[in-house]
Amino acid sequence: AQSVTQLDSHVSVSEGTPVLLRCNYSSSYSPSLFWYVQHPNKGLQLLLKYTSAATLVKGINGFEAEFKKSETSFHLTKPSAHMSDAAEYFCVVSDITNDMRFGAGTRLTVKP
């Protein structure tokens, strides 16, 4: 069985400072990994995905994530936070059977 652990339920940063949202996964197969963002009262939007190509993945809105197999991690980063980045972020793992599992989510707060 596969699973995802998002290590922080809440992260608070100041505008213009770096963002780090942590995600660790467990999978018996070579996984595909995703980050999604959910703004209040809205659906999920795909930020980026890793599917066994380059380990450093660039996504929308300046976000990127690095797949580290030795650490079973897929942390999401952004060099400079913007107020509009405030939202809930979900890390997702999917295996070759297309079964997907969500992390519990990390709420990002951006202070002015």
Add this chain to the structure above:
Amino acid sequence: SQTIHQWPATLVQPVGSPLSLECTVEGTSNPNLYWYRQAAGRGLQLLFYSVGIGQISSEVPQNLSASRPQDRQFILSSKKLLLSDSGFYLCAWSAPDTQYFGPGTRLTVL
């Protein structure tokens, strides 16, 4: 192109009333289908998933049920809603390397 529909978008129901949320997908065949719930202040919780018609797996015990009468139709139901059933319900389907999500249904149980 792949599309996923959910309805209704919002719903307000009294405690004890029945529930039926529908999800349909387009642009694929034999997808894995999922129902998730997001309660206030909590992450996404997997409720049910289906790998084929009539095949439903339940992840958590609850007063909800799911059915898949057709390949691209997934229905979430309840005979009697509880206050704790309030939340945001998302339908999704997965394909190699990606997932698609519906717009969600916001359910308020009063």
